[in-house]
Amino acid sequence: MTAAIIAGVLVAAGVYLLLQRGLVRVTIGFVLLGHAANVVLVASGGMAWRQAPLVGDGDTAQMADPLPQAFVLTAIVITFGITVYLLALARAGGDDDPEPEPPPEPEPEPEPELGLDTDPEPDPSEPPAGTSGPQPVPGHRKTPEERG
């Protein structure tokens, strides 16, 4: 039951983060989802009625199942590697906007009241030239804040 609740909370938080715009949040969402999968895997070995696997201490049939733990170890290693690569991509690409090409001519300055529509807490990993603000200048890669 505890495992089910933990997995449920982790999946809920993970899915919420996956639906966010910034890749860093998506990455954290994947970390949470991966944790949820790992909890389910560990639980699949039968958590409730198993004992600690101490030699000479109890029935071997009651000891914790080592196979799901091996699965989880493998899965953690794989997920960790891919998460690091995902973070590298978040760093390499900069802007998260899926528009492949910025428009060739700069957009006119947006009205001041439009600026209020922007995300109240922009992701620190993203350049402040946000998704609903002015369009990024062609060739623009890093802002001073990002470099520093």
Place this chain on the structure above:
Amino acid sequence: MSGSWLPVPVVAPLLATALLVLLPYRPAVSRTLALGVSAGVLALGGWLVVETHDGSVLSQDVGAWPPGVAIVFAADQFSALMVSVTALLVIGCLSFAFTIREDTHRLYAPLALVLSAGVYGAYLTADLFNLFVFIEVMLAPSYVLVVLAGGRRRVTAGRIYLTVSLLASTVYLVGIALLYGLTGTVNLGDLAGSARTSQAVAVAGGVLLVAMATKAAVVPVHSWLPRVYPQTNPAVAALFSGLLTKVGIYVIFRVYAVLYDGDPRYAGLVLTIAVVSMVVGALGALGETSFRSILIFSMVGHLGFMLMGPGLFTTLGLAAAIFYLLQYVLAKAALLVCAGVVEHTYGTGDLDRLGGLVSRARILAVAFIVPGFSLAGVPPLSGFVAKLTLIRASFEAGRYLTASLVVAVGLLTLLAIGKIWNQAFWGHDGEATWGGEPEGPVAVRVRTWPVVPALALGSFSVLLGVAAEPLLVATEVAANGLLDPGAYVAAVSGR
């Protein structure tokens, strides 16, 4: 006994990779080793096809652990055919990459080798968790190959690809956990038929299949595919098209045949997904406007044709679907190599900017139109044999609507191929086909060497169409192995 060769297709490319990473980079060494190892795997795959042709199953308990503990490798006719065709594709696509010097990065060939090792492993393993590991082995280098030497567009494509794959892997992992929790094993042999007797196992298997359907880009989880593959390097797209999504299809075939024992309760669902994929893929391809993206979107449709196999689940239906799969990956790789040649020569695959290629690149035109017609199902090419067998199987199973849709979608595919042909090959020279030289613009010519891999891959369209009989017999053996997995189960089961 002879099963001791089974881990070799996985180990050999990995060892070659280690060697290439350790040694100082020399393109010639890197290329020779990559092609040599793949040729070795091709030979081994051919031998496996011969060995399993009588319906027998080779298996190997890795590490000499007792049965039930050991991780099992197994090869039946289906896996042997898949390994062989994969090795053939790797050779074709890598030689194309080498002729256009796409492998400027020193890790290009090693990454492709690791990718192929993961694919061979996925085809040869009989353990669902091991399958997860091999799929990750396959995906990790593909994440790098997608973004290799690319700009912002390619990074965006890489992000989509990576996030979708990671999500599918996580879902697959949950599926494994549920299966293990219910049955206490992840060995396919021990799991045989359990989803037919237990609804809970069927649900857990369904979680696995949804993850695999995402990797295979089946409708409604296909939309990542046309966003990613058109942005990659040309040779990478050809390589991926034949390797990555097909692993998903293979796993769906295998899991549906062994775990579900071809449960007829789900046949209607599978067939519906197959048909919807066919129609969506064919229509979506017509809406695309560049050489490669048309070919990529139509891939979704062709995956639907293959999924008809488990949907019908008769000997003829499965044999037709496996035949379709084998001939399709070769034809599609040939077409994508043609697209790559055009993009490499003219810097764009945009159909509006191309034109008149037939007058200056006759070999390319031949290399394109033969597999193109095969894809659409024009006799006497291999695609015709595949579609005809699928239609016969549908009639045999009483699925008349499906049969008529196969014909209709074949015509739509012809339309898509015709769109590329009309705009890129016929008509006046497009603006992209002229290059600015000091003495004025001259027509840029297509080099011959990069077209050779396309010709070689495309020649199978003719070969497998005119002389389809041997492969049809082999796919029938493979289909019988799926229909009655008794031999497979006995070979891989720990009990």
